[in-house]
Amino acid sequence: MDIQSCVEVRNEWDIVSARQLGRNMAKELGFGNVDQARITTAISELARNIYLYAGRGKICIEPIDQIGRKGLRIVALDNGPGIREIRKVMEDGYTTSGGLGAGLPGVKRLMDEFSIESTVDVGTEISATKWLR
Amino acid sequence: MRIPILKLHEYLLITIQVEMDDQTALQFQEDLLNKIHDTGAKGVVIDLTSVDMIDSFIAKVLGDVVRMSKLMGAQVVLTGIQPAVAITLIDLGISMREVSTALDLEQGLDKLRLELEG
Numbered sequence: 001m002d003i004q005s006c007v008e009v010r011n012e013w014d015i016v017s018a019r020q021l022g023r024n025m026a027k028e029l030g031f032g033n034v035d036q037a038r039i040t041t042a043i044s045e046l047a048r049n050i051y052l053y054a055g056r057g058k059i060c061i062e063p064i065d066q067i068g069r070k071g072l073r074i075v076a077l078d079n080g081p082g083i084r085e086i087r088k089v090m091e092d093g094y095t096t097s098g099g100l101g102a103g104l105p106g107v108k109r110l111m112d113e114f115s116i117e118s119t120v121d122v123g124t125e126i127s128a129t130k131w132l133r
Numbered sequence: 134m135r136i137p138i139l140k141l142h143e144y145l146l147i148t149i150q151v152e153m154d155d156q157t158a159l160q161f162q163e164d165l166l167n168k169i170h171d172t173g174a175k176g177v178v179i180d181l182t183s184v185d186m187i188d189s190f191i192a193k194v195l196g197d198v199v200r201m202s203k204l205m206g207a208q209v210v211l212t213g214i215q216p217a218v219a220i221t222l223i224d225l226g227i228s229m230r231e232v233s234t235a236l237d238l239e240q241g242l243d244k245l246r247l248e249l250e251g
Contacts, residue, residue, distance in 0.1 A: 012155040019186065020152070037186050037217035038224065044188035045225070092226060106189065106225035 004062030004075075007047075010055075015047040018059040022074065025061050029072055030132060038110040039072060039130055045107050046076040046126060054080025054124070064129065071131040074111075082120040090116075136161045138168045144245065145169065145207075146238070148180040158194040165198055169207045176245035177202055180238050182213030192227045199232050208248055210234065212241035 005025070007018040022043040026036045043059060050057035057078025064071045083089055092105045104126070108114040111128040118124040134157045139146045145168055151157065165177065179195070181187070187195070199209040210233045214222075222229065233248075235241035 016152060016154045019188075023186075033185075033215075034217040034220050037215075037221045040186045041188050041221045041225065044186065044190075048188070048190060103189075103226075106227075109224045109226070110221060 004060050006058050006060040008056070008058050009047050009050045009078075012051065015044060015051060018047040019044045022059075022061050022072075025063065026072055026130075029063055029070065031072070031130070035130060035133075039074070042107045042110040042128055042130075043074055045103075046074060046128070049104075050076060050078045050080070054078035057123075069131060071112075071129050073127060073129045076126040076128075077123070079123040082122055082124055083116075083118040084120055086116060086118060134160075135164065138165060140168075140172055140174065143173075143175045144242065145172065145174045145177045146180070147178070148183065148238075150183045153184075153191055155190060158191055162194055162198045162201070166201055166205065169202055169205055174207055175249050176242075177207055177209040178212055178238060178241040178245065179209060180212045180241070181218070182215070182237070184213075184218060185215065187214075187218050187222060189225060189227060192222060192225075192229065196229055196232055208233065208245055210241040210244050212236065212238050 005021055007014060007021055009015065009018060019040045023036055023040045026039045031039065047059050060075040062073050064073050089104050107128060112131050113129040116126045134151055136147060136149055136157065195211065202209045212235045214234060235244045
């Protein structure tokens with residue numbers, strides 16, 4: 001299987017590139033229409049967060065092939081300001097952008113697994129996985 | 134990239150067939166409002182049959198343009214939202230409750246006609 005592919009996120013057009021890459025990989029792995037849309041949308045939201053809050057960063061997408069289980073993992077990385085209150089950003093309806101992004105709770109619902117690590121002034125790493133059913 | 138806006142009697146028809154980046158979406162918002170102003174259109178159908186993903190940004194732009202058009206006096210109906218798109222929008226927590234929708238272009242035009250002619 002392919003190794004991970006990354007897209008640098010520096011501007012609005014990179015958001016489109018990241019989600020196109022995600023859709024292609026999801027299709028290739030055999031995800032159905034609905035999960036393709038979920039994965040693409042999750043990537044779009046994560047890439048937009050990078051663009052809005054960190055300015056730049058990258059989205060990496062990798063197929064996972066564990067024994068008996070296949071899936072796709074999205075990793076969103078940036079060296080931005082970090083998230084001071086992770087618990088708060090995981091609450092529905094919390095926003096600092098005036099509602100430009102649906103936020104991380106939405107991404108968590110779109111995917112099967114979700115984890116976030118963030119250090120103030122160092123950066124944020126978000127990892128989200130969708131398993132092939 | 135510009136999204137074409139067609140005029141049909143007192144209606145405007147738009148079918149979105151491109152992968153929308155932020156600029157295209159915002160340009161479309163402006164173009165539609167100008168077209169409503171120039172043509173005096175009373176109703177607008179935005180067909181999303183070919184759209185395979187709507188993220189929170191595109192949803193916000195679409196919701197905003199519906200409200201902006203309403204301010205100007207034109208009714209907007211969104212049509213053709215795909216099953217996968219409806220599922221992901223609700224997963225995301227976006228319900229677009231105040232936006233008028235219909236299954237397809239034909240039903241969208243019927244809905245507009247009913248709303249406008251009462």
